[in-house]
Amino acid sequence: MKFLSVAALLVMPIVSTSLSAQVPNKAATKPVKLITLDPGHFHAALVQKSMYPDVDPLVHVYTPAGPDLQLHLDRILSYNSRRENPTTWQEKVYTGNDFMEKMLAGKAGNVVVMAGNNRLKTDYIHRSVAAGFNVLADKPMVINAGNFDKLKDAFAVAAKNKVMLYDIMTERFEISTLLQREFSMLPDVFGTLEKGTPDNPAVTKESVHHFYKYVSGSVLTRPAWFMDVAQQGEGIVDVTTHLVDLVQWECFPNQIIDYKKDIRLTDARRWTTDMTREQFNTITKLNGYPDYLKKDVGPDGVLKVYSNGEINYQVRGVNAKVSVIWAYQAPEGAGDTHYSIMRGTKANLIIRQGAEQQYKPTLYIEPIAGGAAYDTKLAASLKTLQQKYPGVELKKLEKGWEVIIPESYKEGHEAHFARVMENFLKYLKAGKLPEWEVPNMIAKYYTTTRALELAKQGQNTASGK
Template sequence: MKLIPAVSWLLMATTLVACQSPEKSRTDSDAIRLITLDPGHFHAALVQKTMYEGVDSMVHVYAPDGPDLQLYLDKIQTYNTRPDDPTHWKEEVYRGPDFLDKMLAEKAGNVVVMAGNNRLKTDYIGKTIDAGFNVLADKPMVISASNFDKLKQAFATAEKKNVLLYDIMTERYEITTMLQRAFSQQAAVFGTLEKGTPDNPAVTKESVHHFYKNVSGSILTRPAWFMDVAQQGEGIVDVTTHLVDLVQWECFPEQTIDYQKDIQLTSARRWTTDMNLSQFKAITKQAAFPDYLKKDVVNDSVLRVFSNGEINYQLRGVHAKVSVTWAYKAPEGAGDTHYSIMRGTKANLIIRQGAEQQYKPTLYVEAVSGNTGLESALNSTLPAIQKEFPGVELKKVAKGWEIVIPEKYKEGHEAHFGRVTEKYLQYLKAGKMPAWEVPNMIAKYYTTTQALELAKKSKPSATLASK
């Protein structure tokens, strides 16, 4: 069995499990035994797209019976039967309306993976932590300000019970983002981070996503509730979780953020994406809008989803803007895209992913006005970057420099779930996470949930029509 490739640039702790086997018996207290709770989102399956040393191959699943569960099981079967490097997960499934109580009572594992309907996720997290389980949760952990204190309490309980609660921040493992962060720490190239203004933030991150998309080689079937913001959450508290996390992670690496002192919201807005019934059918395989979506349907045929949002805020006095937009389907040859800029006193670090980049994220370094020493600074600092990321090179382009990245680093979004899981396993072995992780998760969810409250006080922006 070939496991996730060892990649030195990520410094993954393979020593974590060097003497253990993925077939290790569940009776061995050292083995990690996974539980999957109500897997309504395909991210639950992506955690299992590969095997992990020291993790039992038997996974206990607790969920209500229905299409969400079956889609998850089908994806696991696909991974188990693929010709190239198949997995060998065994799924022991409990189906029933009392699935949560059954899981808490049976204690069949020690790590609970949660990726599904977000309406009750914060409650699930709290009850699972109370029962003494570790939790690896897909974002968002909370979708409303009213439940923010419940999440804070879950983290406090986790500390008391010596268990780890962690969310799946895959974007920290995207190579252009990692390099943007690395170059921002090179003062000779970047200088220092600007403070910016509301109209010209020091940091901007924009993300474009699509309801109709290909995952693991097939068109993704989305549950109908994914379009219900009462269950999935609005876009401003969903995908923006990643973007707010990256702002904290890049601007103040390994530093603790105090949400009560360090965060000040400036403005926030939200708007809908319109989806007709035929588009809805194509991604859900359902013939009609369910009753719980009728509140968002106009003219009996157009579903309006508050999937888009923008947050403008200050983090330790640094102006930042994050935004997420959902279209129905990407243009031919394109996919989800990301734009990011960090403005320094000497240079700007910009990730672009448009047609010019063939829809592949590309990092550029562009000198600010008056800086004539960028080339020299880049050449002098490149060896330090190459020490962490061997093979990275520079290429002169019209407006500055492109960072040339070897293909081996371009793993893709699906592979990043394995990276996050490996990091979490490393934390489990150590029995703790870095001191900044928990307060920064709390700060992140404070930002998103308070931004939603602020956006709701304003008139919704213009609707984005699906194409």
């Protein structure tokens, strides 16, 4: 059977094919051969926006036929045909209702990439690692508390089968976040992390996202199911995954978080984003709501999506708050934004991304009590940090300092997918993940799924249900 290129797939019928067998039996299997499973989210394509030296350019795709697949192939084609640094991916596609069974039986690759409809993702993850595949999954790995134990068991099965299960945490590679973490580990600058209170957390992370947005230079077409929380997951278990991950990663670097001992939830809440039929049609290119969304449509024809959420909780006694807000479209000149503060005994480290910052993430150091002695220690600490991040400087402001970051470090969100993949490939080559990664993934998904239950309980109590 001849392998079909992306370009060929766009003009020829998609057919079932028999696939050569290759059974991975350990994480370090070479070369890396990718499988893309049910690619319904644009993140599946962003993993392939770059090429990787040890990864076979032939990618097997198992999925139902339909618009999600076509959008995925269109994106891969755009990377292959761009003028600068074009990729050379070949996509060999199998469609049919038995696509999962065919993938498991075919053994056409050793790393399964998952980024799509989340309704069955936890099941897909469990079945894949049980069959001996490594898995690189987009967040969230689980969208409800009912499947948390299945995800936890999937990590145990992966360990037993000597394969890796890892999620795509792109925000760790955003340079202002990286430097916030680095400065927090400099005692002369930051001191130690405060404990805070539920009303005044030591750590706050807030993100604002938009349904209407540009990806790879084009307006993103959202699948209709993206607005169905039964398939995508509510905002409190979706985007907050990144924020909860960053709280753990920044506040307790390279340390194991035990969710049974270290996590305690205070409260959580959820609320909807309203979307008109016209707005829905614009981002989906459909004409009206599918039947599965009509349960969320009010008498006025407005769709209500539970895409917003807030979690107040403690990690090892440190009070943290994370929140995510989804608007339909950003104001002119704006985009997705991020706010973050870490409160230390000597200084606060704050990332702002508002109009004043031209909607670009900017890191500030604001000392609790400044003075000549603090300035001297800050200058010495900066020299230490510059050994790792050459070119980073400080600009004095009325309330402290702005961290000046060279443009060369500012890659953008889409480039971070390559960074995640590169890290994952290093782990595959080494045959293991850092010891803290798996317990911290489990802790992270316990936090998000338990928060959703807490938010629903609080809402029901408030309404007298």
